[in-house]
Amino acid sequence: MNDKPTGIANNLTNYGDRDFSLYLRRSFAQSMGYSREILKRPVVGIAYTESGFNNCHRHFPEMLEAVKRGVLTAGGLPMEFPTISLGEVFLNPTSLKFRNLMSMDTEEMVRAQPMDAVVLMGGCDKTVPAQLMGAVSAGRPSIMLVAGPMMTGRHHGERLGACTDCRRFWAQYRAGKVSDDEIHEVESKLATTAGTCAVMGTASTMACIAEALGMMLPGTAAIPAVHADRLRAAEATGATAVRMIDANLTPERIVTRESVENALRVLLAIGGSTNAVIHLAAIAGRAGLSISLDRLNELSDTTPVLVNLKPVGNGYMEDFFAGGGVGALLRELKDLLHLDCMTVTGETLGERLGYDSGAWIDRTIIAERAKPLEPQGGLIALFGNLAPGGAILKRSAADEKLFEHEGRAVVFTSLEDLAARIDDPALDVTADDILVLQNAGPHSTSAMPEAGYLPIPKKLATKGIKDMVRVSDARMSGTAFGTIVLHVTPDSASGGPLGLVRNGDRLRLSVKERRIDLLVDEAELKRRAAEPRPAVDKPSRGYAKLYAQEIMGADEGCDFAFLKPR
The missing domain is CATH 3.50.30.80 (IlvD/EDD C-terminal domain-like)
Known part of the structure; x- marks a missing residue:
């Protein structure tokens, strides 16, 4: 353990008298019902992004209680705090415009408040990269916990999952092959549970990338939002966050050039979202790293597509979870990966992949390297x-x-x-x-x-x-x-x-x-x-003006120039 103050004695408000600051903070904390004894524990902050404008995070209240349970049983004190939440379809003009704002919110609240580690609760497309960007910049021990994917719906005997199937039916509707009545019926069956899109869209891609980076517990990227394992994962995440404090497992030890390359391999093997190239560039950029598109092509030429999920294949995220998940995929790619990369568990990726090596894998969903779905990666x-x-x-x-x-x-x-x-x-x-x-x-x-x-x-x-x-x-x-x-x-x-x-x-x-x-x-x-x-009218105030002044190109992750490390 570091000698610096921990728990609520950390990051004291400055009144010019440290003893008074701690005395006052303890007093206000006790007004919330905390005992002096529990206030001596290390604090795990929980970046909490539940919102009425974010359907993907509808189940977060129950997940939050599971995280707290894990923190408490491991000897820590959990304290949740709100940040901006980005609901993909509820933002204008687009959620990407506000990803950097959310990353700033996350970074500053993690850095300013008295926490020794933080659990990042996210899921919907831009929340996960925003939180990882903020965590890398803040430099505190951090661990990701995602919402998990929705379960599929049913329509006339066919499984439906947002949003690949919504685009497929909408294309048929535009072509005059689906009636008004049927498109309305399909609309109500595409997204039927809490969680992120049921296919390998951006949210699920970013969950897989977070696990491949080592910033999330192994085996947790693909657990469906409504599955009991999602709550068990939340509890284990809270407990792991406490252990990360003593080990001082900060993002700079985990997000490295090698772990970013591992994440790119996984992106290519899952046929994942093109958005992930931008987000991974932004996350890496906060660590002072860059992603070469020439190197992306080199990796793509040697990384087969192994995961049979929509929109590239036929399955859904619930099938990926049942079929072995990211762990099974990583073991298929093992000889292509940097196995000495550190993870949030305190183990290297190679050590993690030694577990469950004999577990069953659904080969209709996760192909063998010798029999790939496609011989080269999904993106170029x-x-x-x-x-x-x-x-x-x-x-x-x-x-x-x-x-x-x-x-x-x-x-x-x-x-x-x-x-x-x-x-x-x-x-x-x-x-x-x-x-x-x-x-x-x-x-x-x-x-x-x-x-x-x-x-x-x-x-x-x-x-x-x-x-x-x-x-x-x-x-x-x-x-x-x-x-x-x-x-x-x-x-x-x-x-x-x-x-x-x-x-x-x-x-x-x-x-x-x-x-x-x-x-x-x-x-x-x-x-x-x-x-x-x-001539184009330029914003004169507020976040829109900041965005216009500082936004960088897609090749640099669409981050703000002033947020990159100097």
């Missing part, structure tokens, strides 16, 4: 004159027939332009064209929403077209699918070449060459770049 980075700073393609969710494709650009200059024209019967578009969305990146007023999943124009959808190449500086939901090039960097709003694309230009996608190119000569591009750009 693209470069080229359209994306000099890189772009991301989720090839495991794309149509292989479009991997080498040249087509005519059909350009939408904004989200408003997209909404106004995508279903216009007069839209000049064919299935061989490439849809391009501009001004939807991190520097735009829309703050990089999940709009990269451009809908197939209705005139094509009604003819049975289900996929076409789409390119943007936006993101897409981890639950989405299609041949979609995302995160084009630099983005349009910061002067990137994506903003120079015009209707009728030729674009070429080559997965083989890892390139996305605009087939326009350099002289013409320079002429277009010299044209005056429309």
Whole structure:
């Protein structure tokens, strides 16, 4: 144990008299019913993100009690505190805009309040990366506890899970193949329990990454939200947080270049969300590390896709949990991993993987290395004159027939332009064209929403077209699918070449060459770049102004420049 003050004697409010500060703090703490004896214990803070605007966290009150039980039985004093909570579908313009705000809230409250360790309770897409970013910056012993995925619903004998199935049915509805009555019926069956999306979307991807990083207890990423094991995991997490205090297991000992590479391997093997590339870059950035997209491609070439879950495969997170979870996957990847990385248990990853090595694995969900679902990783980075700073393609969710494709650009200059024209019967578009969305990146007023999943124009959808190449500086939901090039960097709003694309230009996608190119000569591009750009109103106050001033590109995790370590 360190010699510095612990428990409520830590981080004393400054009145110019430390003894008075402690005397006053104990007095106020006793007003909450605590005894002097229990106030001598080390304090475990619990970053609590329950919210009426966050359906994924609906079960957090019960989980909170389990965490407290674990802390108390291990000899600590649990004290929960609220932070911002980010409910994915309840935020405008997009939850990513507020991820950094939540990370700041988490960091400052962990650092300012008297806690010796912290349990981070999160789940919905941006809460987990926000909390991990804040924890890395705060430097206190920290452990992640996720909400866990929803259970699936049922519709006419078919399992349904938000939100891959919601997109599938919505596409059928747009194509005129599903009636108004049925789409309303499906709407009520997609999300039927507490928890995060039931597929390998961003929330589940980030849970798997947190476990692979070593920031979460082994075997806890995939436990369904409503399963009793989720409460047992919460209790064990609370107890582990107490043990981390004596061991001084801070994030800097866990989040290292090697553990980040382990997390990338897992991301590739699960065919996980493209959003995770941004979030992992931001988490690593807080530790002073960077993620090379060239290195991502190297890892992708040697990491097979092994997990058969939607949107890449057929299963759901409840199947992944029952089939062996992240532990089984890590053991399949063992020879590709850095096994000496430290974890929150105080053991290395290699030591952890020695347990349950003979456990049963559902091979319909987690494939053997010798028989992968796909021989290469689910994500790749693209470069080229359209994306000099890189772009991301989720090839495991794309149509292989479009991997080498040249087509005519059909350009939408904004989200408003997209909404106004995508279903216009007069839209000049064919299935061989490439849809391009501009001004939807991190520097735009829309703050990089999940709009990269451009809908197939209705005139094509009604003819049975289900996929076409789409390119943007936006993101897409981890639950989405299609041949979609995302995160084009630099983005349009910061002067990137994506903003120079015009209707009728030729674009070429080559997965083989890892390139996305605009087939326009350099002289013409320079002429277009010299044209005056429309004036954009800049925010004059508040968080919007801070965001506009400090936001970095997708290649740096869309973090704020002033939050990176100096």
